[in-house]
Amino acid sequence: MTIKAPVTLPPKTADTISVFLAGSIEMGSAIHWQQEIEQVFDGRTQVHLYNPRRDDWDSSWKQEITHPAFNEQVNWELDAMEAADLIIMYFAPGTYSPVTLLELGLHARSGKLVVCCPEGFWRKGNVDIVCEKFGVKQVPNITALIDTIHSYSLNRTIV
Structure with missing residues (x-):
């Protein structure tokens, strides 16, 4: 199951794992690598994919704390990464991905990256x-x- 920003995250249950799909988006210019992962896990209700690639993203939004939709997006991402059991991160070649670099720093010590x-x-x-x-x-x-x-969903540990 894929949950995209800004949809409320579902409650955690013992029989599900949650995975945040962190990585290159580049304001929509990066390859849609998240879609490849979504297709593999489509229909697997025990795997919740938290995808920050928002369907209604508007590049005209001011990237400021005072812009409601932008603020909502950033807070959704921060909350979803904290809630996730596993954070996978993809740095696409040819991109800069400054937010992903920030997220790497935030979660490098989390044990779930x-x-x-x-x-x-x-x-x-x-x-x-x-x-x-x-x-x-x-x-x-x-x-x-x-x-x-796949391995994490079976073992509940990063191997």
Whole structure:
């Protein structure tokens, strides 16, 4: 099941896991990598995917705390990452993804982060060093992120 911003997050239950899909969006110009993951888990009600890629996003919104829709979006993302059992993070080559870099810093010590940062991401070295320093698991591609979600849904641990 996919829950997109700004929909209220469902209550946690013992038989579900929640996964936040953090990563490159670039105001809609990055590849829609989240869709690939959504398709794999479509119909699996025990996996809740929290997708920040908002269907009604409006790039004219002022990115200021006083703009209600923007404020709602950022708070939804922060709340969803805190609530998630697992945060997967994808840094798309050819993007800058400053918000994702911020999220990496916020959650590097959480123990629930898995990162995919392929060659071609402009700050791959920084991402690699942060992941190494804080013991964040890295995987080589989106398929490996999907495998991580499958494994986590079975074992409830990052392997």
